[in-house]
Amino acid sequence: MSFEGKLALVTGGGRGIGRAIGLKLAAQGADIIVNFFRRRDAAEQTAKDIEALGVRAEVVRANVGDPAKIDEMFDMIGDKFGHLDILISNAxxxxxxxxxxxxxxxxxxxxxxxTRACLLCSQRAARLMEGRGGKIVSLSSLGSFLVWPTYAVVGVSKAALEALTRYLAVELAPRGICVNAVGASFVQTEALKFYFEEQLALGNLPITPAGRMVTTEDVANVVAFLCSEEAFMIRGQTIIVDGGFSIGSAAFSLGRKD
Amino acid sequence: MSIEEQIREIMAKITHVEQSIITRESTFKDIKADSLDVVQALAAVEETFGIEIPDEEAQKFENFGDFVSYVERQVPQQERV
Structure with a gap:
């Protein structure tokens, strides 16, 4: 799997899962545009770490919740690079x-x-991917189909994001663009601490067959695979990265006689 | 318009309160600004004055006056109208 000569934009790329994805793609040769909104210091550190891998990194500030800022970001990418190969809709x-x-x-x-940012970024990205076989991966969450405390609006936004991923996959296919999503369970990041009591996340450990929490690298590995040619025939899917947590393991754990 | 007046206008627009109730002593709670409002206000102020306010600094603002003072320190004198 090599991304040499490819250019990837990672929205929300300064921290957490976005940072891990940027580093993973960079380790395999991609130049990375690190988008951030609130934490410049984190984004600049990530860009530095990416450059240390021998590729180019660019930091761009934009609140992807603001359509005008998305336009400004893509205008910059168009002017400076003239193309894009990979869009990671992660913010x-x-x-x-x-x-x-x-x-x-x-x-x-x-x-x-x-949700809307993924649509608007994909529209702009698709034009920059013309004739290059682009890849788009959006980051979803198990909360799109599981109910978690106080997660309602985020869960709904992620369910819509997964539906959008399917539509994009079909409608951008004639342009040679592959679109998929990755849905993770609890990942140890700053965002996790923001949304949930640590106990909730840790409480799921005994019912996670893989025996540990998902790391940002676990997610980045799958995202990188979806960006590769090996994943060419996977379209519009949400690949779950949860160590088996969501497939009914609770009943299994409770019923185990060992 | 002074920096303070501009920020007051931004804040009032976001939280839908009368500008007159926003004083330098008002806390964000007094202005009925929740965390989303504060992020929106920060973004709007950053845009207006061409500055960046790191979250670590914003978290120190105890009232509207702290917010205004911080921006006043960041905006070069010559740009003030």
């Missing part, structure tokens, strides 16, 4: 509230960043 935000407390502002904020 996410959200408001942790029970359904009865979700207001229009919280809903729109979350949907704009987690």
């Amino acid at each position: 996410a935000s959200g408001v942790g509230r029970p359904v009865m407390d979700i207001d229009v502002k919280a809903w729109e904020w979350t949907m704009d960043i987690n």
